[in-house]
Amino acid sequence: MAKNQSGLIRNLREDDSRAWLLLAVAIFLLRVTPWSMAELWFDEVLTLQYFAIGQEDSTFLGIFRNYIMANNHFLNSAVYWWWVRFLNYNFTAHLLRWPSLFFGLATIAVVVLHWRYFLGRRWAALAAVMLAISPVFGAFAYQVRGYSLAMFLATVALSGAMEISFGQLRRGQKLACTACLLLPLVMPSAAMLAPSLALLIFLQQRSDKQSWQCALARSLPCLLAGMLGGSYYLTLWEQFQRASQEAGGWSSSWEAAGAIALGFLAHAGFVALPSLLGFLFPRWRDRNHPGLLSSYDRQLWFCCALPIIALLCLRFGGRAPFPRVFLVYLPAVTLAAVWGAKQQGILRRARIIYPAVVILLTGCLVENACSYLTRREVLAGKSPQNLLQQYYRGASDNREVVSFLQEKGLALGSLVLVNEFDATSFRFYWQLAELPPQTVLAGNRAPQDFYRQQNFSQMQLFVLARNEFEAQQLFYRAGHKGPFHQVMQTDLRTLFAPGTYSRFWPSQEQSEQLLEKAWHNK
Known part of the structure; x- marks a missing residue:
């Protein structure tokens, strides 16, 4: 009797989504609060001065007609235009950054409360812990920039794609299309998520033996929504061209690719290994899913890797994009890693608290190592700025x-x-x-x-x-x-x-x- 009772208590704790949500929120806030109290850095100041505060005659709608530089993440600037005035121009750093922190918390909430219908409660909780302690997610989720909002919308869009594939088609289309429509209005590079999700839905539908017509009918709406959102920049084409040329980037596509891969691996940690090994090496694949794209996690990896490789090879403007441009794929990387780990027998049978503790320890270790390296490089006169190192983070x-x-x-x-x-x-x-x-x-x-x-x-x-x-x-x-x-x-x-x-x-x-x-x- 006592043994059965203890087992029941254990299951209640591991399946309690609300408890896991509170835990993930606490971890996230402990992680980012010291950074949110630090001074505003270069890009944050530009966002505030040129768009959120603006000139004396600037208006709310004027934000959407001003693209003199790529720092204007339209929807994010609109949120901060309102927030700065709500605070009566109080520029206390941790108060000013509350909207971005809210979007970061909302992302974690969507993962815990919605992804549980597809991953299960325990594995959705594990994905939320991965985001909360992530040295990548937290490093950008607090900034007065559009990254936090973009990652939130990317999570909603991915939730919609899962609904289309495994849940309710109508609700999934609403979620995916709305998020894909809004993403380019945060930053134009976020439009690349829409074709990735359209391809993901198409591949999953075909693997479920759906017809070509059915697969296309279910995958095209989010692609069209993303194209519609991105087409807004045609109304600002001259400003957009000029800002894109001045935005800069990395001189080496190989270095950018290495920084992206390293950042995503540090984010997903050991949880990504089963899925990645199956994606790269046929001998590591499940016997029931021997094909490259026969499992959902490998389809996710493929749909993430394809546009990233394409953009790095095309090198618009003669330079590779900044690695932070690809933060919209962080939720998809999280889902792919957890989905693949869930299929492994050892991890599937283990108590979820064990991999959660390993994720927490790994996240803390990676963050401490990156902070140490960043400090050394800054004192040496360098300004590291990638997915794992930012010269400005936590500085005052x-x-x-x-x-x-x-x-x-x-x-x-x-x-x-x-x-x-x-x-x-x-x-x-x-x-x-x-x-x-x-x-x-x-x-x-x-x-x-x-x-x-x-x-x-x-x-x-x-x-x-x-x-x-x-x-x-x-x-x-x-x-x-x-x-x-x-x-x-x-x-x-x-x-x-x-x-x-x-x-x-x-x-x-x-x-x-x-x-x-x-x-x-x-």
Whole structure:
């Protein structure tokens, strides 16, 4: 009796979707809250200044007619246009990022509460834990950018595709078509998910022995919805072309492919191994599904890999897309990994808490390793930015330096020279402190030897750099070839000024001399 009762309690705990949802939400918030309290970084500031805040005469509808740069994720900018005004222009970082955090939480909720009808309660819970602790999902789900909203809509679209294949056709079409219609309005590259889902539905219907006509009829609506959403950019074609050419990217498609693969593998972890091995090697496939595309998880991998490879090979604009462009495939990678693991006998019979603990430990280990590597690279003067490493994540150096200069009374009448990666964020907090933005110069845009000009030479020059070598380069850019000294140091940045000692307060040597003199007098 006692044994049966304990087994019942165990099953209740493992099948309790609400408990798993609360656990996944708690893990996600613990993961991203420290990052959400950090300063706003380059792209977030551009999103706020040009679109969410805009000019004095900017309107809500004007957001959808302004594509001067690829930073305008239309629907996300519209959400933040309303949110900034709701907060009465309060730019406290963790409050400002609440909409993105909400979409991240909504993604986890959809996985737990809807995917359980296709994966089962336990495996849907495992997928939610994978997202919550993911070093990839959490790193982008808190930003004032469209990635969190795009991943949420991608999850809804994938849920609709599963409904079409295994559930209610009408409800599935509503979910998939609505999400595929909206995705391009978040960011144009998200339109590629629609053909992937259309192909997935078609392959699944054909594997279920449906006719070609039936498979096409069920797969085409979401494709047409995605094309309709993407066609909006035809009304802004000149702006779209110009913004696409200026958006940049990676010079090497191979490096971009490696970064994408590494990020997705770090996200899915060991759970993806059974499914990936079956996709790549015939000997690892189930006897009941020997074909390459005969199982749903391998169909998912195929539909994810095909457009990614195509875009990396086409290299629009002569460069490979940024890896973060493919975040819309993160929910599909999650589903493929969990679906494949579910078919394995060992994992299917094990208590779900065991793989969940391994996922949590792996996620923490990967995150700590990436944070360590990122810190080393930033201090070396690099700016890593991929799916696993972001030079700005969790940083508050620019905000701290602005506060320091203001508190010490050094901000007015000073020039601050900053590298191009930090300048936008630094200038944003400089303006929030009601200081003149023209006194902050970006290293790549500042005129050569500007500090030798008469109108600048009377001002105090500060340089914010990641190390002394970068500081020397920035001082040379300003026209100062002499010595310089450290004024203040934050976690990953150092503030420098010309000269061999500080004119603002006693140096360490002077302080020691004053202490010795005071002791002698005593």
